[in-house]
Amino acid sequence: MSHDNGGEAEPWLYSSARASCAVLTHVVCAVFTGLTAVLSRPGTSLFSWHPFLMTLAFSLFMTEAILLFSRHGSPVKKYPHKTKGRIHGILQCLCVSCATLGLAAIVYNKHLHGKAHFTSWHGLVGVLTVCVVVVQSLAALPLLYHSLVKGWSLAKLKRYHATSGLITYLLGSVSLYLGLCSGWFTASVGDTIWYLAALCPVFTALVVMSQVTNAYMAKKHLQS
Numbered sequence: 646m647s648h649d650n651g652g653e654a655e656p657w658l659y660s661s662a663r664a665s666c667a668v669l670t671h672v673v674c675a676v677f678t679g680l681t682a683v684l685s686r687p688g689t690s691l692f693s694w695h696p697f698l699m700t701l702a703f704s705l706f707m708t709e710a711i712l713l714f715s716r717h718g719s720p721v722k723k724y725p726h727k728t729k730g731r732i733h734g735i736l737q738c739l740c741v742s743c744a745t746l747g748l749a750a751i752v753y754n755k756h757l758h759g760k761a762h763f764t765s766w767h768g769l770v771g772v773l774t775v776c777v778v779v780v781q782s783l784a785a786l787p788l789l790y791h792s793l794v795k796g797w798s799l800a801k802l803k804r805y806h807a808t809s810g811l812i813t814y815l816l817g818s819v820s821l822y823l824g825l826c827s828g829w830f831t832a833s834v835g836d837t838i839w840y841l842a843a844l845c846p847v848f849t850a851l852v853v854m855s856q857v858t859n860a861y862m863a864k865k866h867l868q869s
């Protein structure tokens with residue numbers, strides 16, 4: 646049995662496995678965001694906003710912004726590509742807003758406590774991630790307003806956007822993982838929950854990596 650896929654027949658087992666994997670990814674990012682919200686209890690302190698907003702930005706908004714283009718697990722699979730692009734843009738704006746606020750919360754909190762900034766791997770990779778996600782979002786503008794760049798085909802712009810987007814996503818996953826290694830998180834949970842939580846950014850990064858490489862980089866017709 647096979648499913649038709651834009652002219653290419655795909656083995657039923659393959660598309661079912663990928664669809665189940667995509668559903669699991671939606672569940673994983675929602676549960677991971679929920680867990681961080683429960684543990685940090687946003688609003689109880691200035692610090693509490695940092696893990697919550699960062700997880701919301703990178704685990705929920707950014708993952709969903711990419712998964713909506715998935716052939717197998719998009720909740721808006723039937724929508725036209727243009728509409729998907731708009732929803733992607735909205736989710737990425739939410740991601741950038743939460744990431745900026747989350748960064749401001751931790752930097753101001755450290756400032757109030759007279760602590761040095763960007764002294765850990767998490768802090769260093771984290772600040773780089775926030776800068777990269779802001780640049781990545783601004784660099785996406787020519788996809789909406791093609792006249793902003795001369796001499797670049799839309800296919801080429803899309804390929805660069807997908808490649809740099811994947812790198813941004815991986816940076817976000819590494820920052821999340823390093824956040825889970827922080828003293829605050831390791832003291833908040835037991836070993837089992839820690840390992841399960843650590844699997845979340847690893848798992849979603851593998852799913853997103855597979856989706857983006859399959860969709861963009863391996864497609865000959867997008868090469869210009």
Ligand code: HEM
Pocket residue numbers: 681695696699700703748751752755761762763764765767768769770771772774775816817818820821824825827828829830
């Ligand atoms: C992609 C997501 C994240 C980014 C970009 C990020 C970014 C940062 C940055 C830049 C700092 C340093 C601020 C400074 O030194 O002034 C920091 C600190 C901190 N973050 Fe995150 N963070 C993220 C997710 C998380 C998560 C999920 C947790 C907890 C589970 C967490 C826990 C902490 C803690 C405890 C600190 C203070 C200790 C330190 O500086 O390493 N972060 N974060």
